[in-house]
Amino acid sequence: MAMAALFNRASKTQTFNLLCRSNRILTSISSPIQTKPLKAPFQVRSAVTRADDVVAFDEMVAGIQRKYYMLGGKGGVGKTSCAASLAVKFANHGHPTIVVSTDPAHSLSDSFAQDLTGGALVPVEGVDSPLFALEISPEKAREEFRSKNQKSGDSGVKNLMDGMGLGTLSNQLEELKLGELLDTPPPGLDEAIAISKACEVMEFVETQEYTTFTRIVFDTAPTGHTLRLLSLPDFLDSSIGKMMKLKRKLASASSALKSLFGKKEAGQDISEKLEDKLGELREKMARVRHLFQDSDTTEFIIVTIPTVMAVNESSRLHASLRKESVPVRRLIVNQVLPPSTSDCKFCAMKRKDQMRALDIIQNDPALSSLRSIQAPLFDVEIRGVPALKFMGDVVWR
Ligand SMILES: Nc1ncnc2c1ncn2[C@@H]1O[C@H](COP(=O)(O)OP(=O)(O)OP(=O)(O)O)[C@@H](O)[C@H]1O
Numbered sequence: 221m222a223m224a225a226l227f228n229r230a231s232k233t234q235t236f237n238l239l240c241r242s243n244r245i246l247t248s249i250s251s252p253i254q255t256k257p258l259k260a261p262f263q264v265r266s267a268v269t270r271a272d273d274v275v276a277f278d279e280m281v282a283g284i285q286r287k288y289y290m291l292g293g294k295g296g297v298g299k300t301s302c303a304a305s306l307a308v309k310f311a312n313h314g315h316p317t318i319v320v321s322t323d324p325a326h327s328l329s330d331s332f333a334q335d336l337t338g339g340a341l342v343p344v345e346g347v348d349s350p351l352f353a354l355e356i357s358p359e360k361a362r363e364e365f366r367s368k369n370q371k372s373g374d375s376g377v378k379n380l381m382d383g384m385g386l387g388t389l390s391n392q393l394e395e396l397k398l399g400e401l402l403d404t405p406p407p408g409l410d411e412a413i414a415i416s417k418a419c420e421v422m423e424f425v426e427t428q429e430y431t432t433f434t435r436i437v438f439d440t441a442p443t444g445h446t447l448r449l450l451s452l453p454d455f456l457d458s459s460i461g462k463m464m465k466l467k468r469k470l471a472s473a474s475s476a477l478k479s480l481f482g483k484k485e486a487g488q489d490i491s492e493k494l495e496d497k498l499g500e501l502r503e504k505m506a507r508v509r510h511l512f513q514d515s516d517t518t519e520f521i522i523v524t525i526p527t528v529m530a531v532n533e534s535s536r537l538h539a540s541l542r543k544e545s546v547p548v549r550r551l552i553v554n555q556v557l558p559p560s561t562s563d564c565k566f567c568a569m570k571r572k573d574q575m576r577a578l579d580i581i582q583n584d585p586a587l588s589s590l591r592s593i594q595a596p597l598f599d600v601e602i603r604g605v606p607a608l609k610f611m612g613d614v615v616w617r
Contacts, residue, residue: 285434288437290437301554303437305615311344312347315349319438320437422507422508534551558596
């Protein structure tokens with residue numbers, strides 16, 4: 221059955237849930253819109269896979285070794301819907317799954333039509349295997365940030381950030397809402413948020429209670445944040461390097477002074493503590509980066525829509541991910557107009573526009589090396605598990 225007929229049928233029945241339950245309809249979706257390898261890649265690096273080598277969903281679901289899928293792209297292109305639909309599909313194929321949103325502007329709750337707020341794992345209802353959702357909450361991060369500062373007195377995160385020249389920022393984080401700051405971010409804020417995010421992600425991934433989950437799907441923040449998170453180890457390496465040098469100089473100066481007056485070398489103690497903290501942080505960052513780069517366990521899936529702006533941003537995102545050696549194999553082109561034999565003037569214009577953007581993808585040597593999965597623009601909003609299951613069965617095949 222052509223996609224257009226399917227969608228006509230969907231709008232005629234007006235009952236999306238019924239459609240979702242109808243296996244007959246689901247299995248009859250033919251593939252005018254589906255995975256298709258584009259051109260041969262112009263360059264293959266270890267982290268980049270040829271389109272032809274990219275496995276279909278059957279292989280994404282195979283095996284019980286834990287796998288991470290990170291979905292990212294420009295704001296509003298459908299990252300959350302794609303991530304949530306993938307998580308539902310994994311769970312319905314027997315994988316205990318967690319879907320995590322690291323986007324400060326969460327929409328997992330809206331997508332699942334369930335309250336998933338609170339920064340803790342919440343079970344998602346209506347799936348066959350355990351599926352938990354987690355919205356990493358900026359408010360909670362801020363709270364933890366504050367309590368760490370209070371507990372640690374003269375050391376801890378505040379000191380660390382002070383030491384990194386982010387002192388004003390750490391005060392702002394304590395005083396202000398992250399959401400407000402995000403609207404007009406002062407210099408350094410993104411890095412600070414990325415630092416705290418990366419630490420949370422790592423703690424989450426390494427915690428014993430999560431080891432039973434075999435698929436972890438990340439709904440990442442829009443491009444800029446994700447890239448900063450990835451480039452963080454370099455940023456930290458250079459900042460920490462500079463910091464340590466400075467601290468050593470200060471420590472030796474203060475120890476020289478203190479031994480002159482016969483006092484305890486307290487300055488050196490603080491400097492050593494700080495060095496330890498910075499070292500720990502650097503290690504965490506390195507683990508986050510390693511996780512992102514491990515092609516055996518991790519895949520970053522770029523989500524875009526067929527507009528020139530979104531495609532250009534995807535191209536930049538792809539280039540940056542390659543630079544960071546993050547494995548990228550798939551590109552989801554979401555919200556593609558389904559075929560129709562009778563376009564209205566508006567639809568015809570829109571379709572022309574989309575074709576132009578799809579052409580750009582075809583002619584972009586890097587993007588066309590990815591397996592392109594076209595997902596249709598549905599005529600109903602994708603909300604709730606049945607709708608996500610429906611979407612997942614169309615997209616993840
Ligand atoms: N293929 C589709 N057909 C119809 N509607 C869609 C499709 N994909 C996503 N949507 C709708 O588009 C809106 C934005 O989707 P979603 O929240 O998944 O995007 P996002 O990229 O995660 O956004 P943000 O960057 O704000 O987090 C939602 O209302 C969603 O239901």
